[in-house]
Amino acid sequence: MAKQKTVVPFQGTPEQEQQLREVIASYRDTQGALMPVLQKAQDIYGYLPIEVQTIIAEELGLSLEQVYQVVTFYSQFALNPTGKYRIAVCLGTACYVKGSQNILDELEKQLGIKAGGSTPDGLFTLEATRCLGCCGLAPVMMVNDEVYGRLTVKDVGDILAKYR
């Protein structure tokens, strides 16, 4: 899935950077250090902005491109912080045949982001997911823990308005 470039200004604290540098130091002589360092860095910051990738690249003696390739290859890593509201649109079979792709397209249009991305105001993260386990309500999406079923494209604007 295509990921978006970081759009939210980086706001890391000196404490976070110190934690990160300690993690890197503890892995410095370990082979295959990049993956565990990235995982720990994401635990510290919640995501992996370019600023953090740059520190990791410099400290591990890698190029930023090498680090970036790994970050963008594995879906467990995020380039943007997760929004306050996480929207998950089900693209499982039951939902898909009932038009959930249209719902996702409409959300992408109204939010101005692609699935996998977050809005610059930090409010929404949009994701496409597998079956959410409530196929009887297809097509389904969730906003955090709230389930919205039997959706039509027309519902999208009203649902977003509740969270804005």
Ligand code: FES
């Ligand atoms: S396929 Fe969408 S909830 Fe099961």
